[in-house]
Amino acid sequence: MAEKRTETTPTDGTESHDPDFPEAFLAFMRQGWRDTTLPVGPRPEVPNYAKRRAALSASFPGETLVIPTGGEKVRANDTEYRFRPGSDFAYLTGDHAPDSVLVLRPNGSGHDAVLYMRPRSSRENDEFFRSRHGELWVGRRHTLAEKSSELGLPTADLTELDAVLADAAPGRTRVLRGFDARVDAAVRAWNGARAEGQPGRDRELAIAISELKLVKDEWEIAQLQDAIDATVRGFEDVARVLPADRGVSERLLEGIFALRARHDGNDVGYGSIVGAGEHATILHWVHNHGTTRPGELLLMDMGVENRHLYTADVTRVLPVGGRFTDLQRQVYDVVYASQQAGIEAIRPGAKFKDVHRTCMRVLAEGLADLGLLPVSVDEAMDEKSTIYRRWTLHGFGHMLGIDVHDCANARKEVYRDGALGEGFVLTVEPGLYFQPEDDLVPEELRGIGIRIEDDVLVTATGAVNLSAGLPRRSDEVETWLAEQREAGPRLPG
8 A cells, every 4th residue: 555645746837738647657756766966066156145135234224125036927828938037136146046035134233144945846745747847847946955055045945935024024124026926915015204205115125226236346247248248259140141142031130149148148138139221220129020131231239148147238230231331331430439439438427417418419410410400419409409319219328237227226316317436337329210201311311220339347447348349330340240251150169
């Protein structure tokens, strides 16, 4: 007689099309398994995460902080998107598993950090082979001890989290909300007595993490350089398969870059924008169902997200036929001059808005040279006008890091209205876009869209272009494209 099993046999994670489980099969599957351990040890970057948690702890003495990573998201019916951890959670822990929650509890002199996680499924129940979340389906999860060893962080079973949250006083607890519905429901939102216009307690937690992320340490800069270097290789891969004399689909080029991103990193950092011809005038063109044509331009805005989730964000415009026309070059060179002026304006203490104005001034002057501005450059640049923006559309750039639009919850006064600091990393990406239906521009300009984007580190003495591995000047772009075509296609490796 088979031994009676005292634990429940989970069926969560099974699907309607799965076969039934006869008792003889279940009994057979429950025996004969050898135990294994994962060869894990402390990651070299563990001290970086500990420093970040310590800095966050110092900002909220005596309060409990709850930072979830989130769970898998449904793509269609019973299939999920590939999981990507919450950026703030990953920034503080380095953990990439779904459903985990970091809790910082005050201990009188700081905080005790505990990672609540879903540990390896026990062989005492049938999850490991019956559930689509079991290790025979998706791979082995870490044990609590293995995860703790890897991250240098105490761990606890996720099933214990409910009791911890139930014990958390709303007035002394802050939650990073919007990632885990169970956590959001467990801790009542509480804003407390605040002056009008001040953010609530949970909002202040999100702000604090974002502002910590403004300054990148040496390890983070190395991760960004790794992502950018892979991105350079991805652009080279695309250029090597881009024919000069016939059209190819935007999705082919998107796929070539995605291959590099998955091979050299974790994934693409955002949906790749591959805009041929007039599609280049659409800022977030991600349909990518068009076709390149000789004589037209190809705009590609793409970035690799590396294995630690730091992402590049680079844009280049290529002349499909190999050389820019005179008009294309004129517009391109205006954008290049704008970007170069912006990069040269970057230094510690420089205002974010001043870099923006520097870039935009060059673009406005270029629009005047093209005969497009109906007023003077000064009038167009006036804050009560800004009519030049009809053809520039967006700002000069944004912060970059573990998110492509990093530090998004930082306060306006320390980001858009603030000054740049040493260790900031940001994009510089001015552009000019002449829509195909814009009757205020000459016909020969319609459908031209040009953006040049690079990833720039603020140093003590100025700026370093981390993506300088890709040429920017129009003549250099032509030479580079010819060299890549001459080299021919290659596989990552």
